[in-house]
Structures are given as structure tokens and as C-alpha cells.
Amino acid sequence: MYSRIYIRFNKCVRGTFHISVKSECPQQASGEGGFPGAEVPAKINGHARLQRGGECRAQGHGRRFVLQRKFGCVPGIIQRMENKLHSIGSGKESARDALAALRHEISVWGSELGFDAVRVADVDLSSAEAGLQAWLQAGFHGEMDYMGKHGTKRTRPAELVPNTCRVISARMSYLPDAADALENLRDGSRAYVSRYALGRDYHKVLRARLQQLASRIAASSPHGYRVFVDSAPVMEVELAGRAGLGWRGKHSLLIDRSVGSMFFLGEIYTDLPLAVDAPVQEHCGSCRACLDACPTGAIVAPYRVDARLCISYLTIELRGAIPVPLRKMLGNRVYGCDDCQLVCPWNRFARLSKEGDFAVRNGLDQATLAELFHWSEADFNERMAGSAIYRVGYERWLRNLAVGLGNAQPSASVLGALGSRREDRSELVRDHVVWALSEHMGR
Numbered sequence: 085m086y087s088r089i090y091i092r093f094n095k096c097v098r099g100t101f102h103i104s105v106k107s108e109c110p111q112q113a114s115g116e117g118g119f120p121g122a123e124v125p126a127k128i129n130g131h132a133r134l135q136r137g138g139e140c141r142a143q144g145h146g147r148r149f150v151l152q153r154k155f156g157c158v159p160g161i162i163q164r165m166e167n168k169l170h171s172i173g174s175g176k177e178s179a180r181d182a183l184a185a186l187r188h189e190i191s192v193w194g195s196e197l198g199f200d201a202v203r204v205a206d207v208d209l210s211s212a213e214a215g216l217q218a219w220l221q222a223g224f225h226g227e228m229d230y231m232g233k234h235g236t237k238r239t240r241p242a243e244l245v246p247n248t249c250r251v252i253s254a255r256m257s258y259l260p261d262a263a264d265a266l267e268n269l270r271d272g273s274r275a276y277v278s279r280y281a282l283g284r285d286y287h288k289v290l291r292a293r294l295q296q297l298a299s300r301i302a303a304s305s306p307h308g309y310r311v312f313v314d315s316a317p318v319m320e321v322e323l324a325g326r327a328g329l330g331w332r333g334k335h336s337l338l339i340d341r342s343v344g345s346m347f348f349l350g351e352i353y354t355d356l357p358l359a360v361d362a363p364v365q366e367h368c369g370s371c372r373a374c375l376d377a378c379p380t381g382a383i384v385a386p387y388r389v390d391a392r393l394c395i396s397y398l399t400i401e402l403r404g405a406i407p408v409p410l411r412k413m414l415g416n417r418v419y420g421c422d423d424c425q426l427v428c429p430w431n432r433f434a435r436l437s438k439e440g441d442f443a444v445r446n447g448l449d450q451a452t453l454a455e456l457f458h459w460s461e462a463d464f465n466e467r468m469a470g471s472a473i474y475r476v477g478y479e480r481w482l483r484n485l486a487v488g489l490g491n492a493q494p495s496a497s498v499l500g501a502l503g504s505r506r507e508d509r510s511e512l513v514r515d516h517v518v519w520a521l522s523e524h525m526g527r
């Protein structure tokens with residue numbers, strides 16, 4: 085049975101929109117802050133909800149057949165999985181019972197370690213290979229050479245870590261209790277730092293937790309494993325989607341009905357033949373708010389992001405000068421970008437992170453561009469230590485801030501900050517300062 089509801093934006097609190105849910109309301113509401121309103125006919129489906137609970141595919145009967153079908157061309161994997169089963173329990177049934185109990189414990193331990201959900205995927209990513217290749221061939225990766233460097237290791241987990249037959253995929257919400265995201269975006273004198281980077285570097289946080297989870301599993305059932313967080317040729321969103329941690333939104337990120345998309349992903353590659361979880365249904369429907377809201381048009385089609393246009397790439401990954409035609413579109417976004425997520429109706433459900441490590445540091449949620457631009461290199465190194473922002477380095481940080489200052493309303497503090505770095509020792513910074521000052525002259 086379906087009931088049709090309409091979701092519309094009307095307010096933004098703590099960086100995410102509040103959406104009113106109205107029964108049978110056909111009108112599309114306009115959004116605030118320049119974002120278009122989105123109206124998503126969301127199907128509340130009792131069956132879908134029931135589906136989300138116990139989704140483990142039964143592996144008890146016809147196990148070899150299921151494995152053969154899944155890994156038909158890789159008999160070695162089947163044999164290794166059978167061997168592993170024998171090593172876990174004396175008989176097949178007891179081995180399966182032990183694995184089922186372990187699977188349950190993995191969720192409990194994951195929750196104790198601060199993960200919102202932990203689920204299991206198989207390693208068959210063959211259907212993602214063509215998409216990855218097409219993305220690379222289109223040049224969408226820009227300077228991120230590492231995206232094309234590892235041959236098929238990215239789509240074939242067992243080539244990256246031999247004997248891997250399952251991926252334990254985990255997600256952790258990061259939304260911190262911070263100053264309002266939209267107000268910040270509207271106030272051109274302030275720096276907008278992506279919500280995920282306001283606190284401690286997530287790589288460190290998730291990696292340590294995943295390591296603990298893997299160790300707990302090993303203490304119960306010895307296994308060969310490796311943990312990853314955005315650190316190796318791993319298709320994190322694909323794997324998490326297959327494990328049922330959410331569905332892929334049209335902005336290409338994973339979304340979960342109950343928490344939205346503001347979470348990180350991490351994985352444990354393991355040789356334990358755990359039962360795999362089922363994917364969940366997608367719920368984007370006819371919505372295209374993220375495509376329309378993207379300031380640079382980087383989401384060139386649903387599920388396709390041209391990284392070269394994405395502000396996240398331009399402010400974090402790109403090493404050299406930010407292309408002049410794109411500079412105005414950056415506004416005051418100096419590290420990453422959240423626009424496609426801020427407009428997503430499902431982020432109505434985004435939860436504040438309970439993780440102390442993701443709490444805002446150094447007042448980055450409301451700092452002005454000018455005050456950050458005055459930081460010395462020593463200030464940057466000291467204050468950004470342990471933050472993801474540290475990775476871009478002082479020079480690129482100043483480059484980004486200069487662009488923000490060029491887009492700000494002219495004021496004594498904005499022009500003073502830019503003037504103070506007219507003779508900066510970095511050519512990259514000088515180039516962006518000159519551009520910023522010329523923008524103000526133009527006005």
C-alpha cells in the first residue's frame with residue numbers, strides 16, 4: 085500500500101534543510117538562499133520498510149550452487165570459502181551458525197564503536213567497471229591520476245587484497261553542531277568550510293575504529309583482512325550500496341532514508357564468507373534538486389559528476405590555479421562544497437554526529453575569510469593539525485581564501501586582507517590575489 089507524500093523545503097537549521105511533509109500537496113515550494121525548492125513525491129512503502137530489517141540473504145541451502153552462480157568463473161574463491169568454513173567450525177552447519185552469530189556481533193560491535201550501520205557486501209563489482217571506465221575516458225577525474233592507476237584492483241577487491249570474498253562496509257554520520265550552513269553561504273564575508281571538514285580528519289577517526297572492529301572479529305574468528313577509508317583503490321560507494329547501507333543519489337553519493345547522506349564510509353576487506361546483505365530500494369524518484377543546485381553544473385547528468393567542475397575538487401584536489409571562469413562560482417566555499425547535499429530532501433533526516441572528534445574546531449564554522457587569510461603558516465600548521473584541511477597545505481588554503489575574498493562584498497577588512505598578500509612569496513597566491521583585487525576594481 086502506498087501513500088503519496090510531498091516533501092518541500094522551507095527552513096534550514098544547522099546546515100540542513102527542514103522539510104515539511106504534507107499529504108497530497110501538489111505545490112512546489114521555493115527554497116531559501118538561492119536554492120531551488122524541491123518536491124519529492126516519496127513513496128512510503130510498508131513493504132520497503134519491512135525489507136530494511138532482516139535483509140541477509142539466506143545462505144543455508146544450496147550454498148555451493150549460490151557461490152558457483154555468483155563467482156562462476158572463479159572456482160578458487162569457492163574453494164577457499166569452503167575451506168574457511170571448515171576452519172571456523174567442525175561441521176558445515178556449526179560453521180554457518182558460528183558465522184551467523186558473528187555477523188550479529190559485528191553489528192553490535194560496530195554500533196559500540198560509533199558506526200551508524202555495518203553491513204556486508206560480496207565482491208562482485210563487475211557491473212561498475214564500465215561506468216568507471218567511461219568516467220575516466222571522459223576525463224572527469226581531472227588531475228586525480230590515482231583514480232585510473234590501479235587497473236582492475238578498484239573493481240576487483242580480491243586483486244587488491246588476495247582471498248577477499250566479503251567487504252564489511254560501515255558508515256558514520258559526521259554532521260557537527262555548527263553555525264547554520266545556509267546563513268554562512270549567504271554571508272559572503274565568511275568562509276564556508278564543508279561540514280565534513282569542520283572537525284578532526286575522518287580518515288584517522290574511521291580507520292582507527294575499523295581497525296578495532298577488525299581486531300574484535302579476529303579475536304572471535306581469525307581472518308585475513310585489511311581496513312580502508314578513502315585510502316586505496318576501493319569503490320566505497322558501490323560497495324556500500326551493494327551492502328544496503330543506502331542507495332546512490334543522483335549526486336552520486338550514498339543516501340539512507342533515516343540519516344540522509346552526511347556520513348563517511350569505510351571498509352574491512354575480509355576472507356570470512358559472511359552472509360551478504362541486500363541492497364535497498366532507491367528513493368530519488370523524479371527529484372533533481374541536486375543537479376539544479378550545483379553552483380558549477382558539475383553533476384552533468386544523474387549519477388555523473390565531472391570532478392573538474394566540482395568545487396570539492398577545485399578547492400581540495402586541484403594543485404595549480406583555479407580556472408578563472410569558475411572562480412566566481414565558488415562564492416565563499418573555501419574547502420569542499422555541500423550544496424548538492426544541502427538541497428537533498430533526505431538530509432532532513434541528517435542527524436548530528438555524536439562523535440566528539442567531528443565537533444567544530446577553531447571556530448571554522450563562522451570564521452571570516454579575512455581573519456583566516458591573516459593566519460601565518462605556523463598558525464595554519466598548528467591549528468589545522470589533525471584536520472583534513474591540513475592536507476591541502478597552506479598555499480592552496482590561501483589560494484582558496486583569495487578567491488572567496490574576490491567574491492566578497494568590498495570592505496576595509498576584505499581589501500586590507502587582499503592587499504596584505506599582494507606581494508606574497510607564492511606565485512599561486514599572488515595570482516589569485518591579483519584576480520580578486522581586479523574583481524573589486526571591476527565593481
Ligand code: B12
Nearest residue numbers: 212215218219314320337338348349387389394396420421
Ligand atoms: C574521487 C572522489 C571524489 C571526487 C569525484 C567525485 C565522484 N562523484 O566521483 C571529488 C573530489 C569531486 C569528490 C567530491 C566529494 N566527495 Co568524494 N570521493 C571520491 C572517492 C575517492 C572515489 C569516488 C569514485 O570512485 N569516483 C569514480 C566514479 C566513476 O564513481 P561514481 O561517481 O561512484 O560513478 C559510478 C556511476 O555513477 C557511474 N558513472 C559515473 N560517471 C559516469 C559517466 C559515464 C559516461 C557513465 C556511463 C557512467 C558513469 O559509474 C560509476 C560506477 O558505477 C571516494 C572514496 C572511494 N575510495 O570510493 C570519495 C567519496 C565518494 N567522497 C565522499 C564525499 C563526502 C565527498 C563530498 C561530499 C565532499 C565535500 N563535501 O566536498 C564531495 C561530493 C561531490 C559529489 N557530488 O560527488 C564520500 C561519500 C560518502 C557518501 N555518503 O556517499 C566518499 C565515499 C569518501 C568516504 N570515505 O566517505 N570526491
Ligand code: SF4
Nearest residue numbers: 378394395421423424
Ligand atoms: S559538491 Fe558542490 S560543486 Fe560538487 S557536485 Fe555537489 S554541489 Fe556541485
Ligand code: SF4
Nearest residue numbers: 333334368371374428
Ligand atoms: S540525491 Fe538529488 S535527486 Fe536524489 S533525492 Fe537527493 S537531491 Fe533529489
